[in-house]
Amino acid sequence: MDLVLNLAIWLPLAAAVPIAVLPGNGRRPRWIALAASGAVLLLSLVLAVNFQRAGVAGLQFGTHIPWIDLMGVSYSVGLDGLSLPMFLLNSLLVFLAVLISWNESRRTREYFALVLVLETAVAGVFAAQDFLLFFLFWELELAPMFLLIGIWGGARREYAAMKFILYTVAGSAFMLLGILMLYFAAPAPRSFSMLYLAAQQYAPAVQSLAWLLLFLGFAVKVPIFPFHTWLPDAHTEAPTAISVLLAGVLLKMGAYGLLRVNVGMLPEATQQAASTLAALAVINIVYGAFVAMMQTDLKRVIANSSISHMGYAVLGAAALTPAGIEGAVFQMFTHGTITGLLFMMVGLVYDRTHTRDIRVLGGLARRMPFIAVVFIIAGLASLGLPGLSGFVSEFLIFVGAFPVWQPATILAIATIVLTAGYILWLIERVFFGPERPDWQGLRDASRLEAVTVSLLVLVIVLVGVLPSVLADIVIPGVAPLAARYSG
């Protein structure tokens, strides 16, 4: 099984090579990309099926090969209950992103090659168990994303891509400092093994400083207020599939890092910072919702709702209770699928109407009943309707955070009313009301588009109705984290 994991990480990168090298911009790139991402999705499902759910709390499918002995760097990968859901999410969303980009016609070789490089980078981040390896994968993600936004994006793509790269690189610099601090503060033998570094006791000052540095790196990615301003621009300018990946998996890297590194490795500092974290989370939740409500661009509504929803994940993490952390992981997974779906639906609407201006849209439900229904399902999932996955994660987070951060949780719950407000208002203005004459010729989703988005609907309903499917994987991953904070 460890071979399967390594294959799932590296296959996309390997497939990117022939796409990039073979001449011609025809249909070949997308077929190779589809085959590679499809294979990775299957491999991830094989891993999920073989994942030991009961008893074993530790790492599974591990590979450990010494790499730079002198520095204690190793090629060390594996999955646990925290990373497997993210790993699955990545392979699912990249596969769907390839499908939704099927008609991309600009420089398809570069486009699909970069998407596949991105897949390997993100998969690596979630699987890496060596801190340096983690960082390398983290950095590997930047270049393809920069290019994908900067080349295939909308009108202000250069600005958005530059803003994205500046914020993230600044965050990475702090993160690297934090990693090195821990590396040098740990007793000999020098090692970047995350397991080893997590097991050490650090002096309070070291711990606090390292916590802050690492936090800055992750906070940019989540993004946590006030490091969020790159996000609406990047999401808005990116092409549909890239928005899906950006919101669906890249933001999860930040939240994952927060859980894996800050919460998992530096418990005392985390405890000290928890109240601040909860406060920041609530700012994200409330602020994101208000800003989303004010937008007139469809994509900006969804982008800002991401800020709000990621705040819930941070709140769950800040609770440091089993329910809270479990909820945070749930939220990371469900937000990835729900927001991914929302961005796809926005893309479908834009493809047809060539506008994202909510004030201009309206009455689309008549010509595009399927798109309207799926958009509404995604919206309902986003506002936390029971039976869909968003409710499960929000409820877990509330159960986990309520006893610990009461005022923050109350504000977070109150925001579900705001969320319902901007989502339903959006749906009303885009899909309901009288049809505009220009919409006469518009067509509903094609069969390929319908299948693509239906897959996500299926996942959203499945996790919403039978959350144990996911919980059985997540719980053994959360248990060791939560155990560090009980009593």
Place this chain on the structure above:
Amino acid sequence: MSQVAWIIPAFPFVAFVLIAFGARRSPRLSGRLTIAGVLAAFVASILVLRETAAGNAVDQTLPWLRIGSEMTLPLGFQVDPLTAIMLIVVTSVSLLVQIYSTAYMHGEPGYARYYAVMALFTTAMLGVVLANNLLTIYMFWELVGLCSYLLVGHWHERPEAATAAKKAFLVTRVGDFGFLLGILLLFNATGTLKFTDIASMAASGRLAEAPLTVGILLVFCGAVGKSAQFPLHVWLPDAMEGPTPVSALIHAATMVAAGVYLMARTFPILEHSTTALAVVAAVGGFTAFFAATMGLVSSDIKRVLAYSTVSQLGYMMLAIGAGAMGAGMVHLFNHAFFKALLFLGAGSVIHLVHTNNMFEMGGLRHWRPLTFLAMTVAGASLAGIFPLSGFWSKDEVLLAVLNADWMNGTLRAALLVLALVTVLMTAFYIFRLIFLTFSGANRGHVDAHVPESSAMTAPLLILLVPSIASGLLGAPMIGNPLGTFFDSSFPQMHSPHMEFQPALALLSVALAIAGIIIAWAMYGRGKLTAGAAMTSLLHRRFLRALGRAWRGAQSRPRSGLL
């Protein structure tokens, strides 16, 4: 049957799935699937009721989601008298409304979608009624709200409908914020979500007074939203933008009653806090009065009925707050039938004249004699005329307030006065509706070639039976069997002893008759023209002032976030 009562919501759910994934291409088939699903649920509910009446109770819980290694979130259902009767109410009214809709919605482009959502609604509503814990009820509660959203906005190309749908969802969600918070608070304080467990902790004092009061009042916020109690009543009149059968089922008989049901279901918790009881009673009593005043001045036939529903739900809340859960539920039971009838009758009238404005109606008894007859009887029942069903349960509500001796004296007196004044107003507004619609000469346009369809009249006539007679089940002379049956859901409960008070009954009937006479004097006598109605003295002096104050009651929903 009770052991597998979860199958009752499964029947309409299967219909929903079949319509959504295929049958929707054939509208006829879609309608029949929903009717078949609801019919199966109705038959199963009767079997369940028989077993429950024989003393069988069921309570089953399944683990749904583990939290860490210790905690589990449960899904579960129970069957007790409260549930068994509600199952009958929901499935029977739903069945009649689905049959009625085959004619009312005939030829509509969204026919299949309508029936799919109706089936889903019935599923969710049955889930609310069966749920045995706070989490389960909350989940179905929200799904019910979703279906209401989709059905109010059924004609989504009309901006008013789309806006009203959103408003309905958002306003109830404000209440649900409290509900969810209350669930978390009670869960945090007791470690359980199950109604019976929380109740026994409340009884034994292990759940302290403060979290109990705050927790149950937060849960009550959810009920205030769903049952359109003051100050969250604002969505219900706008929800009348939906098709009229939807108003009959969802916004009169079942969903809006879910808030009352929730307070009945949690009554064994609620009853341990006199503060919470008094708040429930005060909100209910005030809403009953306040909504009735709005019903006096509306010219839209459906809006009058909507305000009436809000007002009657207020009565039910008042009874529960006064400590008489059984009385509140008996009124819910009776109200479900006569109000569904009134709405379906209004639908048949609207079909005929294509307007909701009562001042453009008049004289419709000539075209719709059966509807006229049925609505008059149901209206008299709503007004509380002896011996129709509304009389008996309204009397129980009044008695409950009279007997709530633990309550602050001023509050109790105020609530009793409000409740009695409301009796007068209720009789007035409902007969104002009937006179404006059916008596005198026609003041507008009649689409005379629309025949009276039997699919529409048959449900009216069937509903006429309980509108007349269901109250006898709550008659004190034969020991109020229905109320006693409801009360037997909670053996530990302190149920108030209520003696029939002839003087009180006489007073309320006298007030009702007075209301009818005033309505007759203003709207029924002679040939009423729109102008004449406006110039009557009472109208000028009082109702106009009220009309100005309640201008919001008249206006239709505007676009905007809210």
